[in-house]
Structures are given as structure tokens and as C-alpha cells.
Amino acid sequence: MPLVPSYIEALRPYEAGRTAESVRRQYGLSRVAKLASNENPLGASPRAVEAVRRSLEGLNLYPNGGLDLREALARRFELKPENVIAGSGSEGIMSNIVRAFLCDDDEVLTSEAAFIGFQVLARSRGVKYRTVPYRDWHYDLAALAAEINSHTKLVYLANPNNPTGTIFTRREFDDFYRHVPSRVLIILDEAYFEYAKSNPQYPDSMHYRYDNVITLRTFSKVYGLAGVRIGYGFAHEELIRNLLKVKLPFEPSTPAQAAGMAALSDDEFLASSLELNSRGLRQLTSDLEEIGIRVVPSQANFVMIVLPGETEACRIFEELLAQGVVVRPLKAFGLPNCLRISTGTDQDNSLCIEAFRRSYAAIARTNAVR
Numbered sequence: 001m002p003l004v005p006s007y008i009e010a011l012r013p014y015e016a017g018r019t020a021e022s023v024r025r026q027y028g029l030s031r032v033a034k035l036a037s038n039e040n041p042l043g044a045s046p047r048a049v050e051a052v053r054r055s056l057e058g059l060n061l062y063p064n065g066g067l068d069l070r071e072a073l074a075r076r077f078e079l080k081p082e083n084v085i086a087g088s089g090s091e092g093i094m095s096n097i098v099r100a101f102l103c104d105d106d107e108v109l110t111s112e113a114a115f116i117g118f119q120v121l122a123r124s125r126g127v128k129y130r131t132v133p134y135r136d137w138h139y140d141l142a143a144l145a146a147e148i149n150s151h152t153k154l155v156y157l158a159n160p161n162n163p164t165g166t167i168f169t170r171r172e173f174d175d176f177y178r179h180v181p182s183r184v185l186i187i188l189d190e191a192y193f194e195y196a197k198s199n200p201q202y203p204d205s206m207h208y209r210y211d212n213v214i215t216l217r218t219f220s221k222v223y224g225l226a227g228v229r230i231g232y233g234f235a236h237e238e239l240i241r242n243l244l245k246v247k248l249p250f251e252p253s254t255p256a257q258a259a260g261m262a263a264l265s266d267d268e269f270l271a272s273s274l275e276l277n278s279r280g281l282r283q284l285t286s287d288l289e290e291i292g293i294r295v296v297p298s299q300a301n302f303v304m305i306v307l308p309g310e311t312e313a314c315r316i317f318e319e320l321l322a323q324g325v326v327v328r329p330l331k332a333f334g335l336p337n338c339l340r341i342s343t344g345t346d347q348d349n350s351l352c353i354e355a356f357r358r359s360y361a362a363i364a365r366t367n368a369v370r
């Protein structure tokens with residue numbers, strides 16, 4: 001009997017984006033703009049950094065499983081702590097959801113090219129994984145509703161979506177929800193919630209206190225805390241009670257919890273991160289379009305561009321890399337002709353646009369030579 005189940009053998013592990021240091025070394029560059037992982041270019045919330053420093057005093061003690069943060073979030077969102085879970089990033093909680101609620105004959109349903117972290121987790125459970133195509137790079141919620149069958153256990157929706165950056169509206173979600181049986185669990189992944197929340201059409205899932213919906217959020221993006229691994233989720237207390245059974249008891253770590261609690265009150269950092277991002281989205285979108293590139297309008301902290309084919313996407317990726325601009329190829333997501341570009345500092349964004357202009361000029365030259 002094989003030691004490794006076939007569905008694990010068939011998994012392609014999650015590939016993180018290139019680090020700035022490895023690109024700097026490979027090409028002998030002095031400056032690298034890492035725009036590949038939707039990280040916060042301003043760094044981390046200063047309040048969070050200070051709280052992590054203070055928390056180091058207690059590293060000899062086991063953490064309390066995120067209880068302080070659960071209580072703080074419950075106060076902030078007018079819930080009970082029993083409705084809240086904190087974990088090692090929202091992906092940590094996603095992993096618990098997959099473990100707690102999926103059984104062998106269950107099926108997972110989502111859109112094509114869903115967030116790669118979710119794809120890997122769901123497939124690692126060995127259950128059937130079904131998708132429906134995007135409609136103009138948006139979730140086709142009507143098609144998803146029509147695909148729900150008696151085996152469907154979990155529907156995964158990211159809003160805003162990674163990698164497209166698009167959202168579905170409140171009206172679209174309401175229509176969809178009417179078609180979802182209560183035995184089907186919906187993950188509403190709101191990792192990029194803060195970037196979209198001021199859009200009046202955006203359905204902030206905190207307003208949906210549905211028994212079969214789990215909302216996931218994170219401190220990794222707008223609060224700049226991807227490195228400490230801290231995220232949270234909201235759901236009916238029955239779901240949370242069962243999730244807590246499978247969560248590792250000492251997650252999140254003490255510094256992670258301290259960082260999350262402090263970040264929650266850092267309105268100044270939140271505002272400056274959002275402002276920088278809006279500027280970055282505007283610049284990247286308009287300048288890339290001016291070069292003649294198809295940019296999908298984004299509500300998150302990145303844009304997705306659509307190129308004629310995989311060859312062009314690889315070529316541009318390599319050309320940008322050689323100029324110190326690291327973007328994300330989306331082949332692993334299932335979109336080989338697309339690239340994703342995170343917003344950076346103003347300087348990063350300008351470097352990126354200049355690198356695109358040079359790459360396009362270089363490609364035009366070689367095509368002319370041929």
C-alpha cells in the first residue's frame with residue numbers, strides 16, 4: 001500500500017513569490033521592487049511592532065489560544081467571543097475549516113483560478129474540487145448557485161477576489177444566498193476587505209449573520225503583518241466551537257496576538273496604507289493601460305493584467321525581473337496568460353511602469369528583427 005495518498009502525491013505545493021534578496025543577487029541589482037505577494041509596502045503598523053517588542057517578555061509562557069484578540073474583536077464588532085476565532089493567518093483558519101468540515105464524499109465548489117492557498121488546502125483533503133468559469137473576471141454567482149448539488153459541502157468566495165481584484169456586489173450575493181441550502185458552508189474570504197469597504201456596493205459580510213457563513217479576515221495585508229501570521233474569522237458559535245476543536249491550541253503565537261490587538265487600534269496606519277494603495281491602483285491601472293495592456297479594474301491592493309498568451313506572460317515576467325521588478329505569474333492559479341502586480345510605494349510603482357515600458361520596447365524590437 002502506498003504511504004502517500006494519491007491526492008497528496010498529485011498536489012503541487014504552494015510556491016511563494018521570489019524574495020527581493022534573491023532577485024537582487026541574481027541580477028546584481030541595487031534596487032528591487034517586490035510587487036508579487038500583496039504585502040504592505042509601508043511596512044508593519046508601528047503600534048503592532050511596539051506591541052510585539054513588549055510581548056517578547058513573555059516568550060517562556062504558552063499563549064492563550066487567541067482569547068484576548070477574540071475578546072477585542074468581539075467588542076469591536078459587537079459580537080460574542082464565541083463567534084470569533086483567531087489563528088495563524090486567515091489561511092491557518094482556512095486549514096482548520098477544511099479539516100473540521102470536509103468528509104470524503106463532500107465536494108468543494110468555487111470559481112476557476114481561485115486563491116492558490118485555498119486550492120492547495122482543499123485539494124489536500126482529497127475531496128472533489130469543482131469550479132465554474134469567471135464572467136468577465138468576476139465570480140459568476142448565478143452559475144455557482146446552479147452547480148450546487150447534494151454533495152456540495154463548501155463554497156469558497158473571496159471578495160475582493162485574488163487574483164482578479166474584482167468584487168461581487170451586495171445584490172449579487174443576496175441573490176446567490178437564496179439558492180444555497182443551509183447544509184452548505186460558505187467561506188467568505190475577506191482578506192482584502194479594508195480596501196473595498198468604502199465601495200457602497202460591497203457586501204461587508206459582518207452584516208450577514210448567517211448560520212452557514214464563515215467570514216475570514218487578516219492582519220497580513222493592510223496592517224502589514226504577513227510575517228507574524230495573524231488572522232481571524234467570524235461565524236455562528238456552533239461553527240466556531242467545532243473549529244476550535246481542531247485548531248492547534250497554542251495558535252496564534254503570543255507576538256502574533258499582541259500585534260493583531262495593537263494593529264486594530266492603529267487607524268493612522270490604516271488610513272495611510274489605504275491612501276497609498278488608492279494612489280498606486282490609479283497609477284498602475286492608467287499607466288499600464290496607456291502602454292496598451294489589458295488591466296482588470298481592481299478593488300484590492302493589486303491589479304491583474306491579461307496578456308495575449310503564456311509565452312508573452314513569461315517573457316514580460318522575465319524582462320521585469322531582470323530590471324528588479326518582481327510580479328506574480330499566475331500559471332499556478334490556472335491563468336498562464338495573466339500576471340498580478342501588487343501596489344508598492346510611489347517609487348516602486350514608477351519603477352514598475354518604467355520597467356514595463358522598457359520590456360515592451362525590447363519585445364517590439366525583437367519581434368521586428370524576426
Ligand SMILES: Cc1ncc(COP(=O)(O)O)c(C=O)c1O
Pocket residue numbers: 037038088089090091092115117158161162189191217218219220226230231
Ligand atoms: C484571498 C486571500 N485569502 C487569504 C490569504 C492569506 O492571508 P493570511 O496571510 O492571513 O493567511 C491571502 C493572501 O494572499 C489571500 O489573497
